[in-house]
Amino acid sequence: MSNTYQASDFGRVAVLLGGDSAEREVSLRSGKAVAAALQRQGIDVIEFDPAKRQITDLIEEKVDRALIMLHGRGGEDGSMQGALQQLKIPYTGSGVLGSALAMDKIHSKQIWESLGMPTAKYQIADKSDFEAGSCSAIMKRLGNKVMVKPACEGSSIGMAKVTSAKQLETAIQDAFNYDNQVLLEQFIDGPEFTVALLQGKALPSIRMSTPHTFYDYAAKYQDDTTQYFCPSGLSDEQEARLAELASKAFHALSGKGWGRVDVMQDASGDFYLLESNTVPGMTEKSLVPKAARVAGIDFDALTLAILATSMPE
Structure with missing residues (x-):
């Protein structure tokens, strides 16, 4: 890894943190730690919480680039990346497609x-047509130890490890609180x-x-x-x-x-x-x-x- 940039090369930097996803608290901690580290290095930094301010305020703040520390939906799924592109503000990490x-x-x-x-054997449960009666067959097909994961949550939110059809049904219904599609994965x-x-x-x-x-x-x-x-x-x-x-x-x-x-x-x-x-x-x-x-x-x-x-x- 090579880095030959000076603090002045970056201009004014907004660290995006918080947001309104289920991972808000972790994002606030991440963002504050990163903002403090950048300030220690002489970079002109503002903390910016999109749950509290309009994204267009970044223009008024005369921000030159954004460091994204938003975890989960709204920050990690391509939507913030798309918004920043529309505002012509360069940002860190993956683009719209890679994030999504x-x-x-x-x-x-x-x-x-x-x-x-290589990826574990899996099946998809969809809220619109999920049948509880299918749980026994799913358990058998996936090796009787299954990880249940909402399709688009991070930080292990809504996830469960199950070892019976009854547990699987409960875990799927719980995961549907977070997502309409749920990933059922053979436990490695x-x-x-x-x-x-x-x-x-x-x-x-x-x-x-x-x-x-x-x-x-x-x-x-x-x-x-x-x-x-x-x-x-x-x-x-x-x-x-x-x-x-x-x-x-x-x-x-x-x-x-x-x-x-x-x-x-x-x-x-x-x-x-x-x-x-x-x-x-x-x-x-x-x-x-x-x-x-x-x-x-x-x-x-x-x-x-x-x-x-x-x-x-």
Whole structure:
């Protein structure tokens, strides 16, 4: 990763944070940490919460570029990216298409599957025609351990791991509170890894270990019981294979600039793609800063590298 920019090159920067998605609180923490880091480096920064202000206020604020720290709907799904393009304000990370594709777990899987990339067996439940009577057959087809995920939520919101048809029915109905389409995915028994991507390079992988039934919202943001291993304990060959897979998966969804790809590994060592994140968390517990530290990039330098993704290529 090379960065030859001076603070003055960026002009006035709006850090977009908060928003009105289910991930608002995490976004506020991420955005405030990033804004403080940029200010420490002499950059002219304002914090901008689109839930409190009209997006057109960015013009009045004479903003030169936007660093997007909005997680979830409205910030990570392409809609904010489209709005900024209309306002002709350069922004960090993926564009409209890449953001929209990565936000939708079902479309992500369909693209990866069409390109022959490894991803767990799955089925889609649609609110308009879901029948509770189908749950037994779904459990059997997906190996009797199933992850239930709303198609377009992040931070593990609305997700559940189930081991019976009755649990599956309850979890699907709960997930329908968040989305009209729900992804039902065969549970891969094994460690979970994440690979951060920054300016075209994969950072060292992180392995997550939690006493929770899976890496859920509490394990991510609230508990101190989750353990993170970076280096992750993979062999050099496996690390290289995982980095290549994550990079290809990210680019397959038109990802740009920076992001993160989550992966499971089964008992025989094979990797399975879970999802791609185009605006990963940047809180004190977040994964991208952990991986960057191991790669020799401190938090301030990381925020500058992310901001640099708003510059012309």
